[in-house]
Amino acid sequence: MRKTTRRTTQQEDDEEDEFSHPVPWQKIESEGLDCDDALLLSPEEADRLLEQLEEEVVYSTGEEATVQVFGKVHGVPRQQATHGDAGLSYTYSGERRSARPWTPTVEYIRDVVTKTTGHTFNFVLVNRRSPHPPMWTLFHPGARSQVDGRDHMGEHRDDERELDPLSPVASVSLGAAPDRIFRHRDARGSRRRRQMEPVKLELAHGSVLLMNPPTNTLWYHGLPVRRNTAQPRVNLSFRRVLRVLSWTRAPSWEEEDGLMLALPGPGGHGGHGGPGGGLTAQATVGGSQMK
Numbered sequence: 559m560r561k562t563t564r565r566t567t568q569q570e571d572d573e574e575d576e577f578s579h580p581v582p583w584q585k586i587e588s589e590g591l592d593c594d595d596a597l598l599l600s601p602e603e604a605d606r607l608l609e610q611l612e613e614e615v616v617y618s619t620g621e622e623a624t625v626q627v628f629g630k631v632h633g634v635p636r637q638q639a640t641h642g643d644a645g646l647s648y649t650y651s652g653e654r655r656s657a658r659p660w661t662p663t664v665e666y667i668r669d670v671v672t673k674t675t676g677h678t679f680n681f682v683l684v685n686r687r688s689p690h691p692p693m694w695t696l697f698h699p700g701a702r703s704q705v706d707g708r709d710h711m712g713e714h715r716d717d718e719r720e721l722d723p724l725s726p727v728a729s730v731s732l733g734a735a736p737d738r739i740f741r742h743r744d745a746r747g748s749r750r751r752r753q754m755e756p757v758k759l760e761l762a763h764g765s766v767l768l769m770n771p772p773t774n775t776l777w778y779h780g781l782p783v784r785r786n787t788a789q790p791r792v793n794l795s796f797r798r799v800l801r802v803l804s805w806t807r808a809p810s811w812e813e814e815d816g817l818m819l820a821l822p823g824p825g826g827h828g829g830h831g832g833p834g835g836g837l838t839a840q841a842t843v844g845g846s847q848m849k
């Protein structure tokens with residue numbers, strides 16, 4: 559996307575236009591929390607894209623719709639899919655997921671996010687919550703946990719070690735989303751060290767939320783349980799995954815540190831005036847979370 563040849567003023571203007579924010583952004587800040595929120599799509603376009611995604615995206619079922627937490631297998635109470643550039647994989651809650659090829663609609667939404675923000679992404683995690691459970695699942699408790707109307711996600715940070723630590727995570731919401739609650743890592747649970755107010759964000763149909771660094775290092779986010787809404791809801795969180803050339807040891811989400819040597823794919827971090835091109839990174843990134 560970025561040009562290495564000498565750029566003309568016209569090219570710079572074009573680039574400025576391409577990345578100038580056509581939507582009004584709202585900045586959400588707290589200590590170490592840095593998010594930008596904007597309505598990216600009109601309600602009509604958001605409806606259309608949600609319908610198209612319902613046709614295109616194939617969600618994990620069976621084994622893939624489980625996570626292992628401390629050796630125990632749990633069903634994921636939502637449907638998930640991963641898409642991205644060829645050869646990429648992403649270790650999420652201890653499970654390695656390979657990227658399926660981009661679907662036309664997921665790719666379209668990714669490109670709208672890039673045009674609007676200047677940031678490039680090579681991977682997306684799609685989370686879907688179905689509307690009311692079909693009647694037959696009443697007689698199949700196992701199936702019910704996969705498809706029922708629960709829409710919640712435990713508090714976690716999107717700070718997996720293979721994520722580019724300099725890139726934001728861009729979270730696009732389609733359908734009526736429950737509020738997203740952010741809690742500072744020092745203000746959670748029984749061992750809380752500080753009194754800090756959680757930050758509650760309403761994510762509108764067709765909105766994008768940029769979670770900029772260091773948000774995902776210092777703040778956890780999650781969705782409180784909400785039942786029985788009549789509409790499906792899809793969330794696409796676009797990420798920049800580093801291409802792992804070698805692991806010094808097997809990645810494990812239960813460990814706090816690890817060393818990796820990685821090369822992102824083509825494109826840079828983007829952003830307004832940000833550095834373009836590839837990057838060789840040697841990073842130690844913590845990653846301990848439950849989703």
Ligand SMILES: O=C(O)CCC(=O)C(=O)O
Binds near residue numbers: 683735
């Ligand atoms: O489904 C949502 O709205 C949240 C998704 C999320 O936090 C994630 O994919 O990491």
Ligand SMILES: [Fe+2]
Binds near residue numbers: 716779
């Ligand atoms: Fe997340």
